[in-house]
Amino acid sequence: xxxxxxIEPVFDRLLQVAVEVFAECGFRETTVREICSRAHVNVAxxxxxxxxxxxxxxxxxxxxxxxxNRLYPQDAALDKSLPPEQRLAxxxxxxxxxxxxxxxxxxxxxxxxxxxxxxTNALDDxxxxxxxPQIALLEDIIRLILKEPVDKVxxxxxxxxxxxxxxxxxxxxxxxxxxxxELIADAAAIQASAEHIAQFSLAALSRLTLPKEQTTP
Amino acid sequence: xxxxxxIEPVFDRLLQVAVEVFAECGFRETTVREICSRAHVNVAxxxxxxxxxxxxxxxxxxxxxxxxNRLYPQDAALDKSLPPEQRLAxxxxxxxxxxxxxxxxxxxxxxxxxxxxxxTNALDDxxxxxxxPQIALLEDIIRLILKEPVDKVxxxxxxxxxxxxxxxxxxxxxxxxxxxxELIADAAAIQASAEHIAQFSLAALSRLTLPKEQTTP
DNA sequence: GCTTGTATTAAACAGTTGTTTAAAATGATT
DNA sequence: AATCATTTTAAACAACTGTTTAATACAAGC
Numbered sequence: 220x221x222x223x224x225x226i227e228p229v230f231d232r233l234l235q236v237a238v239e240v241f242a243e244c245g246f247r248e249t250t251v252r253e254i255c256s257r258a259h260v261n262v263a264x265x266x267x268x269x270x271x272x273x274x275x276x277x278x279x280x281x282x283x284x285x286x287x288n289r290l291y292p293q294d295a296a297l298d299k300s301l302p303p304e305q306r307l308a309x310x311x312x313x314x315x316x317x318x319x320x321x322x323x324x325x326x327x328x329x330x331x332x333x334x335x336x337x338x339t340n341a342l343d344d345x346x347x348x349x350x351x352p353q354i355a356l357l358e359d360i361i362r363l364i365l366k367e368p369v370d371k372v373x374x375x376x377x378x379x380x381x382x383x384x385x386x387x388x389x390x391x392x393x394x395x396x397x398x399x400x401e402l403i404a405d406a407a408a409i410q411a412s413a414e415h416i417a418q419f420s421l422a423a424l425s426r427l428t429l430p431k432e433q434t435t436p
Numbered sequence: 437x438x439x440x441x442x443i444e445p446v447f448d449r450l451l452q453v454a455v456e457v458f459a460e461c462g463f464r465e466t467t468v469r470e471i472c473s474r475a476h477v478n479v480a481x482x483x484x485x486x487x488x489x490x491x492x493x494x495x496x497x498x499x500x501x502x503x504x505n506r507l508y509p510q511d512a513a514l515d516k517s518l519p520p521e522q523r524l525a526x527x528x529x530x531x532x533x534x535x536x537x538x539x540x541x542x543x544x545x546x547x548x549x550x551x552x553x554x555x556t557n558a559l560d561d562x563x564x565x566x567x568x569p570q571i572a573l574l575e576d577i578i579r580l581i582l583k584e585p586v587d588k589v590x591x592x593x594x595x596x597x598x599x600x601x602x603x604x605x606x607x608x609x610x611x612x613x614x615x616x617x618e619l620i621a622d623a624a625a626i627q628a629s630a631e632h633i634a635q636f637s638l639a640a641l642s643r644l645t646l647p648k649e650q651t652t653p
Numbered sequence: 654g655c656t657t658g659t660a661t662t663a664a665a666c667a668g669t670t671g672t673t674t675a676a677a678a679t680g681a682t683t
Numbered sequence: 684a685a686t687c688a689t690t691t692t693a694a695a696c697a698a699c700t701g702t703t704t705a706a707t708a709c710a711a712g713c
Contacts, residue, residue, distance in 0.1 A: 229690085245554065247465050251671060261692055266672060336553040337462065338610040346614055354615060375616045376632040383604025384597045390607035393555040393598070398561055398571060399592045414595040417642045426639030446660085468701065478662055483702060 230268050232258045237279040238268075238286075242330035246276050246339055277341040282336055283327035284349035291317040296356060303363035309419040310386060312358060315413040318389040319403060332389040357381065364424050377424060384416045440621060447485050450476045454496040455503075459547035462557055463493050494558040501543035501566035506542075508534040508598055513573060520580035525634040527574060528602060532630040535606040549606040576600065581641050594641060601633045 236258040240249045255262050268304050269275040297303065318328050334342055359379050362369075372389040388395065388403065395403060401413055453475040468482045468489050476479075486492040486522065513527040535545050551559055564628045578587075578594050605612065605620065612620060619629055 245462075245464075247462075252669090263673080263692075264527070264690090265575065267690080278667090332555070335610055336607050337550070342610060343614075346611075350611070351615075360666060372619065373632075374614075375619060377610065377618070378634045379604055379629075379638065380601045380633065383602075383608070384600040386604060386608055387596055387600030390553050391603055391637060393552055394560060394563075394567070396660080397560075398568075399589075399596070402592060402596070405644070412593060412596075415590075416597065419594065419597045419644065423636045423640035424644030426643055427636065439660080468698080469699090478660095479701090480662075480703080481660090489701060 229260050229264060230256075233260065233264060233275070234279055234282055235266060237275050238283050238330055239278055239326055240335065241276055242283075242326040242361065245333055245337070260396075273340075276339070277344065280330060280341050280345055280434070281348070283330045284345055287317055287327045288349065293353070293356060294362070303360050304421055307360050307364065307381075307421065308414070310360060311381070311417045312410065312413040314385045315388060315416070316406075317411055319409050328389065332386070334385075336390055354378070354382075361424070364421070365428055366380065367428060373427070377427070380423070381416070384420070385398045388412065395424075446475070446477050446481055450477065450481060450485060450492070451496055451499055451560055454492050455500050456495060456543055458496055459500075459543040459550065462550055462554070468492075489557060490496065490557075493556070494561065497547060497558050497562055498565075500547045500628060501562055502546045504534055504548070505566065510570070513577070520577050522637055523636065524577050524598075525631070527577060528634045529627065529630040530634070531621075532605060533625055535602065536626050545606065546645065549603070552556045552603075553607055558639070570601075571595070578641070581638070582645055588644075591643075594637075594644070597640070598633070598637045601637070605629070 225272075233254065240254050240257065243249070244253075244396050249267050252262055253262060254275075258264075265275055267274060269278060293313055294311060295314065296306045298306065301309075306364070317357055319331070320328075331345075334345070340358055358374060361374050361381070365374070402408055450471065453471050457471050457474065460466075461470075469479055471492075472479050472481060482489060482492055484493060508530055510527060510530055513523045513530065515523065518526075535549070537545075544572070548562075551562070574595055575591060578591050582591070582594070608621075618625065620626055
């Protein structure tokens with residue numbers, strides 16, 4: 220048995236390269252041979268260390284989730300001493316950078332986004348461990364902003380509204396690249412986009428709590 | 437043996453089945469044998485009528501766009517005599533039904549959403565003919581709602597906010613299915629979700645035009 | 654009849670896929 | 684040095700891929 224404290228070079232290299240290639244090409248389009256070629260290991264290594272290509276994918280996905288949450292922790296959004304409006308802004312800004320950072324490790328979110336858009340059997344395992352906590356956090360923040368207690372489905376719909384605005388930048392990246400490339404040109408632009416989403420969402424939330432006075436004040 | 441009930445030519449049958457299978461499995465996972473099998477034609481037919489599998493995909497994608505715009509025309513949203521707030525609500529409701537209708541022809545939007553999330557070479561051809569007009573329409577409506585003239589990028593960001601909320605229901609369907617399946621259970625739920633998006637967005641838009649100091653009444 | 658052009662077919666092609674095998678290399682323990 | 688389990692390797696496997704081929708079927712025109 221290999222001690223869990225010492226890292227296995229081939230195993231680790233395989234996992235990292237797998238995230239890279241799976242994120243780039245998707246599950247089906249990536250070949251085991253491509254992964255092994257980039258990792259400079261034999262083709263049989265995948266079936267030796269992992270049971271199969273599918274098992275490697277599953278582990279790579281879990282690894283990607285762990286990495287994103289390690290590199291982009293939601294500490295400030297979890298800080299209950301801050302006003303919820305600020306926590307929401309932090310959550311959105313953090314999520315957007317998580318999704319859009321293209322430097323080397325944006326691959327993790329790319330793989331995750333791909334899995335969400337076109338799920339495989341591995342999704343269910345991931346949901347519980349990594350996605351549900353994020354959702355719960357956002358739900359809490361929304362509930363705090365909508366001070367008075369509201370129907371559960373309203374909170375859920377608001378959550379989807381906010382999350383949808385964020386995920387747009389990942390799932391519909393192809394459209395944004397073609398229509399408004401300047402909106403995600405650099406880090407400053409991304410931050411500005413995040414601020415817009417926060418502002419847009421806070422405006423909507425604060426309006427929803429008010430009684431049904433129509434557009435004319 | 438000639439099919440007595442369906443006298444549809446092989447070309448048309450191939451195109452329809454292609455939309456179905458490509459939407460279900462994506463470009464790469466789809467095999468021409470599967471398409472031909474479901475269409476009850478020989479394997480060579482794809483290369484006979486269309487040049488290649490890729491050409492068939494390209495034509496299937498264009499066909500899907502034509503069909504969605506035929507089945508869900510944006511007439512009411514185009515009606516310039518209506519108030520822009522109502523036109524926005526119609527646009528959103530129409531888009532959401534377009535995206536979520538699973539009856540037989542929701543396949544078209546499924547194929548399109550797949551292409552947006554994971555674009556192939558065929559996307560650029562489609563953008564111009566089918567997507568840009570929809571975007572332009574939404575841009576116009578937003579500009580009307582934000583009465584006073586605002587910066588171009590603000591309109592663009594608001595457009596992405598609204599579009600993101602709609603596309604969420606398609607691109608992240610896997611998440612919604614697992615977290616809040618009741619939100620898209622039936623046509624009534626979909627309509628309610630559409631009304632929420634419209635309300636959420638209108639609230640945000642009307643707030644964005646006002647000065648920001650109005651947090652507490 | 655025959656010819657001509659199109660449509661359809663079964664079979665084969667050439668390449669790639671994930672996976673397995675069985676031999677060889679490695680490294681620690683005796 | 685010999686034994687043992689573990690790791691690495693090249694090669695082969697069987698199945699599947701998109702595409703092509705060459706033989707056929709079929710209709711219309713002469």
